[in-house]
Amino acid sequence: MLGLDAVMGAHMPDFDARLSATAAEIDALLSQLLDDKPLPGEIARPSRLVRAMRHAVLGGGKRLRPFLLVESAALFGANRGSALLAGSALECVHCYSLVHDDLPAMDNDDLRRGRPTVHKAFDDATAILTGDALLTLAFDVMARPEVHADARVRAALVVELARAAGLGGMAGGQMLDLAAEGRFGQFTHGEKEVATLQAMKTGALIRFACRAGAILGQADVAELAVLDRFGAAVGQAFQIADDLLDVEGDAARLGKAAGKDAAAGKATLVSVLGIAGARARLAALVTEAEAALAPFGARAEILRAAARFTAARQS
Amino acid sequence: MLGLDAVMGAHMPDFDARLSATAAEIDALLSQLLDDKPLPGEIARPSRLVRAMRHAVLGGGKRLRPFLLVESAALFGANRGSALLAGSALECVHCYSLVHDDLPAMDNDDLRRGRPTVHKAFDDATAILTGDALLTLAFDVMARPEVHADARVRAALVVELARAAGLGGMAGGQMLDLAAEGRFGQFTHGEKEVATLQAMKTGALIRFACRAGAILGQADVAELAVLDRFGAAVGQAFQIADDLLDVEGDAARLGKAAGKDAAAGKATLVSVLGIAGARARLAALVTEAEAALAPFGARAEILRAAARFTAARQS
Numbered sequence: 001m002l003g004l005d006a007v008m009g010a011h012m013p014d015f016d017a018r019l020s021a022t023a024a025e026i027d028a029l030l031s032q033l034l035d036d037k038p039l040p041g042e043i044a045r046p047s048r049l050v051r052a053m054r055h056a057v058l059g060g061g062k063r064l065r066p067f068l069l070v071e072s073a074a075l076f077g078a079n080r081g082s083a084l085l086a087g088s089a090l091e092c093v094h095c096y097s098l099v100h101d102d103l104p105a106m107d108n109d110d111l112r113r114g115r116p117t118v119h120k121a122f123d124d125a126t127a128i129l130t131g132d133a134l135l136t137l138a139f140d141v142m143a144r145p146e147v148h149a150d151a152r153v154r155a156a157l158v159v160e161l162a163r164a165a166g167l168g169g170m171a172g173g174q175m176l177d178l179a180a181e182g183r184f185g186q187f188t189h190g191e192k193e194v195a196t197l198q199a200m201k202t203g204a205l206i207r208f209a210c211r212a213g214a215i216l217g218q219a220d221v222a223e224l225a226v227l228d229r230f231g232a233a234v235g236q237a238f239q240i241a242d243d244l245l246d247v248e249g250d251a252a253r254l255g256k257a258a259g260k261d262a263a264a265g266k267a268t269l270v271s272v273l274g275i276a277g278a279r280a281r282l283a284a285l286v287t288e289a290e291a292a293l294a295p296f297g298a299r300a301e302i303l304r305a306a307a308r309f310t311a312a313r314q315s
Numbered sequence: 316m317l318g319l320d321a322v323m324g325a326h327m328p329d330f331d332a333r334l335s336a337t338a339a340e341i342d343a344l345l346s347q348l349l350d351d352k353p354l355p356g357e358i359a360r361p362s363r364l365v366r367a368m369r370h371a372v373l374g375g376g377k378r379l380r381p382f383l384l385v386e387s388a389a390l391f392g393a394n395r396g397s398a399l400l401a402g403s404a405l406e407c408v409h410c411y412s413l414v415h416d417d418l419p420a421m422d423n424d425d426l427r428r429g430r431p432t433v434h435k436a437f438d439d440a441t442a443i444l445t446g447d448a449l450l451t452l453a454f455d456v457m458a459r460p461e462v463h464a465d466a467r468v469r470a471a472l473v474v475e476l477a478r479a480a481g482l483g484g485m486a487g488g489q490m491l492d493l494a495a496e497g498r499f500g501q502f503t504h505g506e507k508e509v510a511t512l513q514a515m516k517t518g519a520l521i522r523f524a525c526r527a528g529a530i531l532g533q534a535d536v537a538e539l540a541v542l543d544r545f546g547a548a549v550g551q552a553f554q555i556a557d558d559l560l561d562v563e564g565d566a567a568r569l570g571k572a573a574g575k576d577a578a579a580g581k582a583t584l585v586s587v588l589g590i591a592g593a594r595a596r597l598a599a600l601v602t603e604a605e606a607a608l609a610p611f612g613a614r615a616e617i618l619r620a621a622a623r624f625t626a627a628r629q630s
Contacts (some may be wrong), residue, residue: 041475042483043515047500048480049490100447104437124420125493128443132415132450133486137453140477143470151466155458158473160356162455167364168357171448175364178440184363200358 012305019309022070022084022232023063029088030057033141046297052122052130053137057095060113064186064310065090068209069216071302072227076217082147089141090209095164096134097205099127104267134143134146135165136231148216157212166207173201180267189267195236197267202242203235210234210303226292237311243268247275249314285313321630328619334624337385337399338378344403345372348456353488367437367445372410375428379625380405380524386617387528387542391436397462398531401472405524408480411449412520414442418488450480463531472527479523488516492614495582504582506607510551512582517557518550525549525618541607552626555597558583562590564629601626 005142012018036045036055066087073083102109104116110120119127141147142161143154163169176197180187187193210231214224247270270278289307293300327333346437349369381402388398412422417424417432418439425435434442456462458469458475478484491512495502502508529539562585585593604622608615 032474038483039478039548042481042487043519044487044511045483046487046490046494048494049487064473075589096447100443103443105443123498125418125498126490128415128420129486131447131491132411133452133482135447136477136481136486140474140481143473144460151470152468155460155466155473156468158458159455162451162458163354163356166357166451166455167368167448168353168360169480171444171451172357172361172364175328175361175441179363181359183438183440196359204358289390302610 001127010111010299015302015305015309018302019062019064019067019306022067022087023061025084026060026063026066026088026091030091031085033088033092033137034058041261048122048126049129049133052118052126053134055097055115055121057092057120058129059092059115061095062217062313063087063091064092064238064306065205065209068206068231068303068306069213072210072213072231073216074213074304075227075296075300076214076219076223078213078217080113084215085144086212086216087140087145087209088204089113089138089147090212092134092138092141093161093170094205096131096138097165097170097174100131103127106174106178150218151214153218156215158313160208160211160215164204169200170202173197173199173204177201178264187267189272191269191272194267194272198236198239198269199232202239203232206235206238209232213264223295226295229292230307233292233305234310237282237285237289240246240269240278240285241311241313242271244275244278244282245313245315246270282311317375326615329554329626330617330620334377334379334382334621337382338376340399341381341403341406342373345406346397346451348403348407349373362447363437363441364444365435367441370430370436371414371433371445371449372407374430376406376410377628378402378406379553379621380409380520381592383521383524383546383618383621384528384531386621387525387546388531389528390542390611390618391529391532391534393528393532398528400459401457401462401527401531402524404453404462405476405520405527405591407453407456408476408485409450409520411446411453412489414449415446418442421489421493437453461607465533468530468533471530475523475526475530478579479519484515484519485517488512488519492516492581495561501585502582504587506584506587509582509584509587513551513554513584514547517554518547521550521553522546538610541610544607545622546602548600548607549622549625552597552600552604552622553598555584555593556626556628558585559590559593559597560629561585597626 017161034057036047036049036050038045069087070083092144098112099118101107101111105118109117110133111117118130139158142157153251165171180189180197207228211224214227267280273281286307293303318475347373349364349365351362353360384402384405385395385398413427416422417427418434424432426432433445440549454473462469480486495504495512522543525542526539529542584596588596601622605619608618
């Protein structure tokens with residue numbers, strides 16, 4: 001996109017390979033979590049719901065949030081297997097949000113990553129339950145002893161994930177996004193309103209990914225603050241890149257319709273700042289994200305590459 | 316209903332007062348949890364979503380699940396304030412399930428406790444997000460330090476609640492319930508299939524309530540098993556009473572339409588066993604629930620009264 005790669009410096013030579021390798025590990029974990037054998041405390045796993053959840057979760061995806069979690073955790077020497085499990089819980093939350101956002105009552109999308117959305121492949125009721133069950137599974141997984149030996153860490157992750165995903169985070173952001181379409185009357189599309197909306201709708205979960213790695217690695221307060229700043233900047237960059245892709249991307253590469261945001265009257269920073277303004281903001285956010293990691297020196301290079309990748313991605 | 320009160324012995328003299336008092340405490344906690352001030356880790360609380368969540372949660376209700384949790388916890392000397400907080404988390408899960416089940420794509424109900432359902436008072440998208448945010452809030456609350464000083468207890472409660480509510484519990488049960496209407500092709504309505512469906516759809520959360528009290532009170536394995544048996548019997552009794560009410564109840568008292576189950580082709584034990592058979596099963600389940608508590612003697616009388624109340628309730 002736009003030669004941003006050249007502007008911001010090349011990726012790490014092995015970045016793409018590491019991103020793909022982590023995605024494959026997350027895919028394998030998600031597939032294990034969603035087999036049809038009930039766990040202790042479960043009564044039965046209805047096959048239709050298992051199939052719909054697998055459809056929602058195993059349709060590809062870069063697994064960017066789990067990658068950020070895993071690499072943030074690695075910075076503090078946390079166990080990789082534990083970080084992958086926490087990352088798969090986080091990915092369940094992300095996938096649930098896509099399933100519900102795609103519903104006819106919400107954004108009414110038929111395609112996601114080039115495949116039929118869950119309510120198209122199954123039906124609306126099944127899609128609602130699929131999202132519900134994925135969200136629930138996320139907390140089950142996050143609280144399991146395999147995520148961390150210290151239960152205080154698991155409980156803290158559960159609370160942080162819930163705040164990032166709920167009323168004051170992602171779900172609240174989707175509410176504001178629907179309001180920004182004018183569904184419930186007037187909405188002011190100022191830069192401040194759009195920034196809040198985006199910090200909630202997409203920023204909160206990406207920020208959580210980075211914080212969660214630090215929490216898993218039992219980072220100290222100053223280190224957690226660094227990952228928080230990094231995650232907040234990457235979260236904003238992610239959304240601006242997304243908004244630019246919607247304006248400039250092509251549908252084949254996106255696996256979904258382009259130009260939908262403008263058609264739906266969505267509030268984006270592109271509509272507030274213009275394309276050139278949004279590109280400049282994006283570059284500044286990547287610089288800010290990279291700079292935040294200065295205390296970690298070269299050890300954090302993979303996270304810097306992740307910030308650049310987030311801004312330069314083409315789908 | 317049916318003179319069951321007489322058959323099974325009178326309630327404890329102060330049972331109704333204790334149930335109402337706990338309900339008032341739960342209402343107060345839920346109202347506090349759903350004010351409009353963001354908590355640490357939250358960005359903002361959109362007012363429309365707060366209002367819809369309050370509509371979903373504060374419309375009355377007997378708070379039977381929290382009551383079972385609180386009284387089970389009291390049996391083991393657990394802190395009452397902690398049990399009430401855990402109970403309010405559980406009630407959020409129950410209320411989320413009602414909001415999503417009422418949606419047009421699911422059971423399509425316009426009334427709940429005599430008031431418009433969330434999607435009628437607001438709209439479908441807001442109702443989906445309301446359920447999502449309530450489910451998320453439940454895990455936030457359950458994992459908070461105020462629920463128990465020992466984080467292992469909180470993490471265990473999160474895992475148990477998720478298993479009771481998710482794919483292998485309540486959400487899976489709702490999937491089976493829709494299948495039982497014939498939406499996705501043939502479904503066998505045998506007694507075994509209906510029992511599994513009901514154990515998941517309504518039984519799991521009631522059983523969790525009783526187990527959660529024991530877990531909060533750090534009961535030993537044998538004591539937990541007793542509460543598990545009690546909760547499983549009460550959960551079955553609750554659903555049969557519900558099915559009988561749908562056949563025999565009147566809409567004014569129920570606050571919703573009666574006779575809807577049969578009209579929707581729902582699978583119930585009344586349709587499998589007949590009314591007389593279902594009444595006999597209900598009486599046997601209450602006896603079983605009461606007998607399970609024998610090891611606790613008179614101290615468990617309030618829970619026995621709760622079992623009788625569950626079977627004899629008229630709404």
